[in-house]
Amino acid sequence: MGQLQDLPRNEAGLRTALGILAQRFGPRLETAPAMRTQHGHTTTWLRNQPPDAVIFTRTTGEVQDVMRICATHQVPVIPFGAGTSLEGHVNAPAGGISVDFSRMDRVLAVHPEDMDVVLQPGVTRKALNTHLRDTGLFFPIDPGADASLGGMAATNASGTNAVRYGTMKDNVLALKAVLPSGEVLKTAARARKTSAGYDLTRLMVGSEGTLGLITELTLRLHGIPEAVSAATCSFPTVKAACQTVIATIQYGVPVARIELLDALSVRAINAYSRLSLPETPLLLVEFHGPPAGVAAQAETFGEIAAGFEGHGFMSTTHKEDRNRLWQARHDAYWASLQLRPGARGVSTDVCVPVSRLADCVTAAQEKTAEMGFVAPIVGHVGDGNFHVLLLIDMDAPKEIAKADAFVGWLNDLAISMDGTCTGEHGIGQGKAPYLVKELGPVGPSAMAAIKAALDPMNLLNPGKLGLP
């Protein structure tokens, strides 16, 4: 943690490229230290490695110009969306140019009959849903932060409702990206299905800016559900909660969200929001569909939960009551930080087969207790994905080292359960050592070969994904 190495810098190339780019972009090339720091740092806990300059591009043509100038002088290019990534994705370990897409924020076309939208990568998910508000359609993926859709595609973001609507992988129909050559790649047509060649769309989604600079996205949209129901239920143990999750999904109840808060998270929320929830594991569930359906689904969930010692079951279809029920989940992050005022939250991101989830969460709780951490847990448990929020004094090197050890221990545990070190945050810089543990050496070698084929000079976002 914080032990990031810098990579070799091409000082001569950087000087030349900066001069040319300054002429080309004028004041939209920014080199003030605060701007540079902000574009490296973002929300990650990793050490800041700022780029040499930031350019706010406005068109695909401008992105191509930046790419071509940087390629000519062998200077790294790092794409930047909203800066909400968590694993050092926008750091610049070899320096270079941060391309900020926030001004490429136009929705280009909404196709209501096809239920898709074409847009620029700087549009944020909230801005998109505001734009769509009169169409009866919405874009469901919700990673929490108001991330840019380009960034969400680059990291394969997901979040609370992936159990129903999938991840970015499932919702990007096609994209355009500027390659290191400066050419614009079109990955697919706008049809909902295609078997036309290698799936370049999904290769780019999750590639963390290492293969191309996304300049346009075509996204699937979904109908705003006619009705929504919400339910909560407390459980004596994490295992009982997880058994309820498994049974609910096996039974075919179409949950839209199913979230776990562990006892410590509930305690944090009680303190933060002056509630009096039982301080035991809590499941929060949401259903989307026709009015009769969602009420029945919530009741079915309640019956299943009762079979696993669930208690305090509540459900509602009324919006205000739903918001009240889910308040605990919405407040979880800020409430958790209050468990240790002044501390930073460092989030893990393992994802395991659901059958192993209770074991993995319980082991993580025991380990954090043993190591003396205050570390509440929330999980997107329908997918087997959960986050341990380690509350760390970032001025205490021993704590940081201990957190590093815990993260490694947890990643190893998840991998031993046939799980992954990252369900949704991505590899970035922070998770690079675990990719080989997870896949063995062949997969990462194949990734490196693909990277070298598409970016032979290693210009795009170097030092990420365990790549050079």
Place this chain on the structure above:
Amino acid sequence: MGQLQDLPRNEAGLRTALGILAQRFGPRLETAPAMRTQHGHTTTWLRNQPPDAVIFTRTTGEVQDVMRICATHQVPVIPFGAGTSLEGHVNAPAGGISVDFSRMDRVLAVHPEDMDVVLQPGVTRKALNTHLRDTGLFFPIDPGADASLGGMAATNASGTNAVRYGTMKDNVLALKAVLPSGEVLKTAARARKTSAGYDLTRLMVGSEGTLGLITELTLRLHGIPEAVSAATCSFPTVKAACQTVIATIQYGVPVARIELLDALSVRAINAYSRLSLPETPLLLVEFHGPPAGVAAQAETFGEIAAGFEGHGFMSTTHKEDRNRLWQARHDAYWASLQLRPGARGVSTDVCVPVSRLADCVTAAQEKTAEMGFVAPIVGHVGDGNFHVLLLIDMDAPKEIAKADAFVGWLNDLAISMDGTCTGEHGIGQGKAPYLVKELGPVGPSAMAAIKAALDPMNLLNPGKLGLP
């Protein structure tokens, strides 16, 4: 059509490799002409280009041995599943060794709690569902033929229920594949979500055997629906039927299948099955869910259809009645062939945004009439994917040339509508010229670069996907 070129053969390497492989595999290396022809030809209408030998491998280790021996002597390797592909995927234009996976047909592990299965690639979809029959789970993807799951992954198969359950892309969680180096690639863990590096799973799915030999698959399973309802409705025009499809999906009615038969298909079925359906466009719909839900959904569909001049609406939840309603769809292929006894059926496979579907289908009908074809149409219309079945006398070169012209015309039309030349059959040999038209030159160049990176000697299934 039938104008396929042979590629240069490495005669010396082939002789040496065949000798070594004969020693290694004994009678499981087969070189009889009938066996070789069968492994090149399959169900495609393209000219047969048989491999030099066929090996029935039984283990991943054996596949590695074949790959290493062939790599040493620079001999092509072509993976073979059940031989039901449609675009010349298993032809051997440069000769080489066909690896037949039909004896690698074991289900390795079913995980009911995780709703997934690990299996060898030779398991067919029907065999898998037979294996799963006591679990309450099923694998939904249904391309019609009883294809092998390895082949379905390699071509990104889908079919009638993709509108609800997705394609192979959405249902392969992870896979293992032997690379040209002989190493075994593991693409992902068994977790339901991952953001761990490039999506090698989806790169391999749809790669048509050009990047690796799939030796193990982890597939998502789904709960067998508690109830199923079916409905059919006739329409005065294709446009009215397509408007019904769009409105049904926009309204959020969760169709599991929604299929279009055009008037000619209905006429064929009336003759074949002695039915008296109105000889106008027909939609067949299926819903999966709880009993109350599916009945209501069918009724909602009926109401929407009535708003677009639908007539003769029928729906049922009883199994026998459902089968009777859907009989028309199940018989469509064989019934269509009877429209011109002795003819071969050549199937197109374009997929367009649903908003353009009526225009595309109607234009195709007009064009086939103008060109004098007997050519019924069926479509997976929820996805915008449809098949024109050209009934061709394969002994009449003029007809074949005309069919070739029609296929090209239709692919160009779909591409002009922001659609694809292949929704589910794949590129293989037959569609290679259209990939550049669809994506422009950059995408195919990127595919070629990836191919060269992972298979530098071009050993795996050469001459497919528009690659060398």
